[in-house]
Amino acid sequence: MSNPPETPAQDYEALLDECLAYAVAEGDIVNFRLLFMPASPFRKDSPEDASTPKYDYLFPETTDTPRYREALSLIQQEDISRFIREQLDRKGPPKLPWQTVLALGDNAARLGKYTAAAQAYELLRVRRRIQDIVLDKADERLNRGEIAAAVRGYTIALGLQYDYAAFPEPLPAVPDYQERAPALHSVYPASTEQTLSLQEDAVLCKAALNYLLPYAEFSGRLEQAAPETRIQFTAALIRGLDHDWAAFAEVFRKAAQLTANYQPVFDKLNAFRPDIIEVLAEPPLDPAILPELRTIPQMLSRASAANHEWWHYIKTMAYHHPGAALFVSRQRLSATEEIVVPRIRPDSALAKALELAG
Amino acid sequence: MTGDMGYTDYREVLALPENYKPADVIRNYKKRMKQLLIEISENRQADDRRDHYLLLMAQLNAAFYILRDRQRGETYLLERNEVMRMEEEWRTATGKGDAGEEDVLRRKYDQALRNFLAKYMEEFVLEAGRDPECVENSGWDSVHERLAGRILRQYRQQRYHEIHERLPYFEVSAPDIDWETRSSFVEELLEGSIPE
Numbered sequence: 001m002s003n004p005p006e007t008p009a010q011d012y013e014a015l016l017d018e019c020l021a022y023a024v025a026e027g028d029i030v031n032f033r034l035l036f037m038p039a040s041p042f043r044k045d046s047p048e049d050a051s052t053p054k055y056d057y058l059f060p061e062t063t064d065t066p067r068y069r070e071a072l073s074l075i076q077q078e079d080i081s082r083f084i085r086e087q088l089d090r091k092g093p094p095k096l097p098w099q100t101v102l103a104l105g106d107n108a109a110r111l112g113k114y115t116a117a118a119q120a121y122e123l124l125r126v127r128r129r130i131q132d133i134v135l136d137k138a139d140e141r142l143n144r145g146e147i148a149a150a151v152r153g154y155t156i157a158l159g160l161q162y163d164y165a166a167f168p169e170p171l172p173a174v175p176d177y178q179e180r181a182p183a184l185h186s187v188y189p190a191s192t193e194q195t196l197s198l199q200e201d202a203v204l205c206k207a208a209l210n211y212l213l214p215y216a217e218f219s220g221r222l223e224q225a226a227p228e229t230r231i232q233f234t235a236a237l238i239r240g241l242d243h244d245w246a247a248f249a250e251v252f253r254k255a256a257q258l259t260a261n262y263q264p265v266f267d268k269l270n271a272f273r274p275d276i277i278e279v280l281a282e283p284p285l286d287p288a289i290l291p292e293l294r295t296i297p298q299m300l301s302r303a304s305a306a307n308h309e310w311w312h313y314i315k316t317m318a319y320h321h322p323g324a325a326l327f328v329s330r331q332r333l334s335a336t337e338e339i340v341v342p343r344i345r346p347d348s349a350l351a352k353a354l355e356l357a358g
Numbered sequence: 359m360t361g362d363m364g365y366t367d368y369r370e371v372l373a374l375p376e377n378y379k380p381a382d383v384i385r386n387y388k389k390r391m392k393q394l395l396i397e398i399s400e401n402r403q404a405d406d407r408r409d410h411y412l413l414l415m416a417q418l419n420a421a422f423y424i425l426r427d428r429q430r431g432e433t434y435l436l437e438r439n440e441v442m443r444m445e446e447e448w449r450t451a452t453g454k455g456d457a458g459e460e461d462v463l464r465r466k467y468d469q470a471l472r473n474f475l476a477k478y479m480e481e482f483v484l485e486a487g488r489d490p491e492c493v494e495n496s497g498w499d500s501v502h503e504r505l506a507g508r509i510l511r512q513y514r515q516q517r518y519h520e521i522h523e524r525l526p527y528f529e530v531s532a533p534d535i536d537w538e539t540r541s542s543f544v545e546e547l548l549e550g551s552i553p554e
Contacts, residue, residue, distance in 0.1 A: 165512035
């Protein structure tokens with residue numbers, strides 16, 4: 001009987017460097033921490049083996065990128081390499097080498113993985129200071145009229161925010177526009193004054209910034225900006241938070257055209273209290289047009305059906321397009337049924353900048 | 359960082375002297391609560407600062423509730439001193455080279471700190487809101503309590519975080535950050551250039 005072929009000996013030191021460099025290059029805080037945990041496949045006292053296929057995901061598919069090479073050279077610096085090995089041999093919780101955690105956070109921020117960047121910076125206790133630097137620089141850019149860079153700065157600072165009220169432990173804050181959007185429409189807009197999207201740009205921009213940047217320390221910074229700058233910034237921020245805004249704007253314009261045909265009916269419905277609508281001798285709405293009206297919120301929110309509550313449409317819309325919730329309003333069809341319709345001021349510079357006007 | 363090193367000192371909240379008497383607690387609480395309620399009613403931006411005012415009100419209630427009862431007040435001060443002593447003990451052990459001992463002390467301190475903050479920054483604060491005398495003086499009701507849950511959790515975690523920011527690093531090696539480089543890095547981020 002012949003002996004089985006010998007498996008080539010693995011160079012675990014090299015494998016460890018590869019995995020660490022890959023996690024640093026990709027800003028992957030989860031994989032990076034795993035490599036130091038008690039069950040790490042690189043710990044001598046761990047039963048796990050890094051060379052088995054189940055750990056393939058820890059290794060880079062390509063090593064031919066500047067970011068990976070830079071991370072590898074950092075990992076292989078003598079003092080860092082020695083420190084890493086000491087920690088992996090140590091009994092008890094390891095310390096992560098700060099240089100690599102910082103590099104990981106930076107790469108995560110470059111790649112837009114803000115929750116990972118926030119965790120890395122939080123470990124280093126520099127998150128808030130970095131956030132302040134980002135906001136200061138963004139304000140400088142805003143003052144120089146560089147709107148895109150300013151929006152990028154505010155978006156990064158927002159991404160680095162932490163939620164200390166998270167249960168049971170603080171976590172990076174994540175966008176929750178779908179949770180907050182219905183609050184913009186908590187009062188039924190029976191008149192123009194009550195309709196957020198029909199307010200002047202200054203009022204709409206303030207509401208938009210409070211909603212899109214939901215921390216006073218962020219939105220408060222923009223209060224001193226010139227009205228025109230605030231409009232440009234708000235428009236750019238809405239687009240920046242939604243890479244599919246152009247497609248939404250197209251749907252919005254179509255829905256607005258459809259809504260315009262029924263505006264006189266809506267005005268009549270809004271003139272009555274909901275309980276009165278049910279007992280009117282002549283109903284203001286022809287039941288035959290109901291199916292068409294119900295397609296309006298469905299179009300806007302890309303909902304699968306046309307029989308949802310108004311807040312359901314708003315939530316769905318805000319999830320896909322955070323800024324969209326600012327340009328719609330509730331519309332009653334009967335005492336018990338409401339839909340969501342597009343509504344903008346014809347003279348709104350913000351709506352024009354967002355290509356919502358027709 | 360606040361003057362009380364992160365371990366809220368309820369005697370400071372009520373501006374009590376070192377050897378305060380029960381009458382001082384009641385008098386200072388009523389005076390401060392009245393001032394706060396007047397400030398809220400006169401502030402046009404009170405709605406925008408709701409969380410801030412709710413926290414101030416909750417802290418006054420908690421300070422009164424804890425310090426009014428002699429036994430509860432003494433236990434609070436004892437536990438506060440003990441957790442501060444444990445912080446010092448861990449700090450002293452750090453850097454002496456005994457990683458095992460250091461870790462044991464850190465864990466003990468961390469657990470004691472979490473318990474202290476949970477008990478005195480959250481549980482007793484909510485309990486105080488249900489105390490008839492606090493309800494009478496502050497107008498605290500079920501709506502306040504509902505809103506306070508999130509605010510107090512955030513406050514407690516922030517306090518924990520504040521305390522930890524000044525303590526020795528234990529999850530990462532102590533960083534030596536070059537803030538000039540950080541500033542350039544942020545400029546690079548704002549340019550939006552992502553290297554391959």
